[in-house]
Amino acid sequence: MACEERKLYGLDRLRETLVVAEATAKTMRANRSEETGLELRLRRALWAAGLRGYRKNDRRLIGKPDVYVPRARLCVFVHGCFWHGCERCARKLKPATNRAFWEAKITRNRTRDAEVRSMLEADGYRVLVYWECEVKERLEAIVAEVLTATAG
Numbered sequence: 001m002a003c004e005e006r007k008l009y010g011l012d013r014l015r016e017t018l019v020v021a022e023a024t025a026k027t028m029r030a031n032r033s034e035e036t037g038l039e040l041r042l043r044r045a046l047w048a049a050g051l052r053g054y055r056k057n058d059r060r061l062i063g064k065p066d067v068y069v070p071r072a073r074l075c076v077f078v079h080g081c082f083w084h085g086c087e088r089c090a091r092k093l094k095p096a097t098n099r100a101f102w103e104a105k106i107t108r109n110r111t112r113d114a115e116v117r118s119m120l121e122a123d124g125y126r127v128l129v130y131w132e133c134e135v136k137e138r139l140e141a142i143v144a145e146v147l148t149a150t151a152g
């Protein structure tokens with residue numbers, strides 16, 4: 001009987017693990033597609049506003065900026081609110097499961113973001129960072145800021 005109980009307990013644990021894994025995968029998928037969409041929206045808006053000669057995700061630069069304008073040495077990043085820990089969106093984006101896992105991951109991303117920024121700036125690049133919620137809410141103003149930064 002004791003053995004049978006242990007077996008049942010083991011199955012419960014397994015089931016729980018699978019449910020958590022599925023929830024994690026869902027959260028990752030949902031947030032990844034969102035982030036990609038907003039980088040694309042910014043690039044399209046910049047193109048429509050007449051910006052030319054930029055590169056996307058240039059691997060030669062640390063952090064692979066979403067937009068890099070060589071003539072202005074300007075790097076533009078769009079940070080996903082979930083992955084990079086936007087404080088404005090933190091409450092509504094908190095996942096219900098695996099909180100410790102996500103918090104550790106987001107903290108690592110934020111540390112990395114800060115390192116990337118200071119390394120680029122130390123190398124003489126200008127860096128603009130926007131949250132995806134900002135891209136949604138004030139795209140025109142962001143486009144104007146980027147254009148100004150490339151002009152001067």
Ligand SMILES: [Zn+2]
Pocket residue numbers: 081086087088089131132133134
């Ligand atoms: Zn946000």
